[in-house]
Amino acid sequence: GEDVEQSLFLSVREGDSSVINCTYTDSSSTYLYWYKQEPGAGLQLLTYIFSNMDMKQDQRLTVLLNKKDKHLSLRIADTQTGDSAIYFCAEIDGGYNKLIFGAGTRLAVHP
Amino acid sequence: DGGITQSPKYLFRKEGQNVTLSCEQNLNHDAMYWYRQDPGQGLRLIYYSQIVNDFQKGDIAEGYSVSREKKESFPLTVTSAQKNPTAFYLCASSIDFSADRLDQPQHFGDGTRLSIL
Numbered sequence: 635g636e637d638v639e640q641s642l643f644l645s646v647r648e649g650d651s652s653v654i655n656c657t658y659t660d661s662s663s664t665y666l667y668w669y670k671q672e673p674g675a676g677l678q679l680l681t682y683i684f685s686n687m688d689m690k691q692d693q694r695l696t697v698l699l700n701k702k703d704k705h706l707s708l709r710i711a712d713t714q715t716g717d718s719a720i721y722f723c724a725e726i727d728g729g730y731n732k733l734i735f736g737a738g739t740r741l742a743v744h745p
Numbered sequence: 746d747g748g749i750t751q752s753p754k755y756l757f758r759k760e761g762q763n764v765t766l767s768c769e770q771n772l773n774h775d776a777m778y779w780y781r782q783d784p785g786q787g788l789r790l791i792y793y794s795q796i797v798n799d800f801q802k803g804d805i806a807e808g809y810s811v812s813r814e815k816k817e818s819f820p821l822t823v824t825s826a827q828k829n830p831t832a833f834y835l836c837a838s839s840i841d842f843s844a845d846r847l848d849q850p851q852h853f854g855d856g857t858r859l860s861i862l
Contacts, residue, residue, distance in 0.1 A: 642785065667850055676749075676835055676853035677788075722787065726850075732778075732803065733851060735787035 640723055640736035646743055652710040654739045656723030659704065666699065668708045669722040671738070677722060680708070710741075718743045747772045751836050751854035757862045758823065758830060766821045766857045768836035775841045777819035778851060781805060782833040791834075794819055795841070823859060833858050 637659045646652045658666065664685050669677040683690045683697045683706070690697045696709040710717055720738040727734055749770045758764045770777065776795050780788040790803030794813040808827025813819055819838075823830045837851040 638787070665850070669853075674856070674858075676751075676855045677837075677851075678853070679850060682850065732790050732793065733788075737785060737787045 638723055638725055638734050638736035640721075640739045642737060643740050644742070646713050646741070648713060648715060648743050648745055650713055652713045652717070652741055652743075654708045654710075654721050654723075654741065656706040656708075656736055657704055658706065658723070658725045658734075660725055660727060660734070661701075661704065665726050666697075666706050667724045667733070668695075668697065669724060669735075671720040671722065673719075680721075713741075713743050715743050715745075717741060749836060749838055749852055749854035751834075751857050753857060754855070756857055756859045758859060759862050761825045763822055763824050764859070766823070766834055766836075766859070768819045768821065768854060769817055770819075770836075770838045770852075770854075771817060772838055772852065773816070774838035774852075775816070776839045777813070778837040778839075779803075779809075779811065779819070779821045780835045780837065782835060782856075788835060791821065831860050 640656045665682050667682040668680045670680050671677050681692050681695050683699050694711045698707045720740050722738045723736040724733045752767045778793040779791040782788050789805050791809050792803055792811040794800035797816050800811050800813050810822045834857045836854045839851045840849050
């Protein structure tokens with residue numbers, strides 16, 4: 635079945651770049667998503683990328699997609715303390731009827 | 746402002762008790778979803794509904810029930826058959842299930858944290 639894997643924890647210094655990685659298994663996924671979850675809150679859609687793209691940039695966020703390796707990454711430039719949260723990678727399953735989420739990467743930003 | 750409202754924010758369940766979590770949306774979305782989130786795990790799908798008066802089981806439906814009598818509402822009941830209900834429950838909605846709308850995916854509520862007394 636489909637599976638999405640992420641490392642569980644990342645710590646960066648304020649002002650540095652953060653790179654959160656994700657691997658997925660469903661090669662038919664047409665869209666891949668990044669969500670952000672702040673403590674005690676729901677998930678907020680950050681960005682998404684269509685499978686015919688290699689890269690998408692949106693202000694401080696850059697998404698890279700390597701379809702051959704089924705690898706997705708989210709780069710946050712100039713990371714701030716407000717970026718501290720859990721970041722989830724998600725793919726659409728082949729039947730388009732649900733999102734498959736990774737376990738989430740907890741990003742900690744320290745001074 | 747349009748959005749998804751979940752209530753209550755915190756809920757406590759006694760042994761043998763059923764409890765119902767509310768989810769209301771005013772986004773005019775056809776599809777609604779319930780997820781369970783446990784620490785260190787991703788979101789797991791409990792139930793989803795593509796349209797009023799219809800719903801399907803997700804990956805972990807045992808011990809849960811839902812109804813979809815109105816487009817705006819998708820309540821989740823955690824029954825006494827669910828032996829490990831302590832978790833964070835998230836409701837979401839999306840415009841529809843069509844492959845043409847995948848650039849407008851799910852919007853989430855702020856969650857309900859359920860604990861056992």
